[in-house]
Amino acid sequence: MRRHRTRTAGEPTIALINIVFLMLIFFLVAGTLAAPLDAALRLVNTADLEGSAPADALVLHANGRMTHRGADITSVADFVAGLPQDARARVRIVPDRALPAAMLIAKGRSLREVGAQRVVIVTERGLE
Template sequence: MEFSAPRRRRPKEAIVPMINVVFLLLIFFLMSAQIPPPAPFDVTLPNATGAEVAAPADTLHIDAGGQLAFNAARGNAVYDALAARATTDTPLQIRADAALDAQVLARLLPELATRGVTMIELLTRAR
């Protein structure tokens, strides 16, 4: 009977630390991501030249029929929500539908001025 040397097993790779790192990265990216809230209604932006900018959370939405939405406020409650807006040194971004009549927007501007909104930015879609 002949004895042979025991077979050497290949050392197993430690996969548990790699899984831990992957889960830590996943948790980090989930916690640090800023997911914008959905728009209250669909708005087709007017075309313009330049870069397209994503709407921030404090955006005044106006649909084609003139319906207003600002954060959780809808309709005439938007004006009170705009008056209570914390930062007045930053421009209010308006996301108005391309089919909105310009006169409706023009009538809205003095109303915004009485609520303390002195600067606005009209968001458009890049061509």
């Protein structure tokens, strides 16, 4: 009589690695890393703002005029100089929908040059 050999059960690590790799490829192809922007996305229109902007935000109108708490601002340097020191860490701007993008970028760059550490653009989604 011969003895039966007891088989040692090996772990199927190669099969597991293959399955995980295939799942990774599937989710990379099937999914998106960021959701696409909605076609109905509309930015804030400051003509209908009626005082609902954040209190510390700089409002940029379509014609390039700047206001803060309803008062006209002549330059971004004056705006940043009027802010408390802790508010300069994050400066918020509310752009008009019709404001040219080049002007928005220029104002943001100017804010950074005069001491704003981080510039945040405040927008909202239209729920149409």
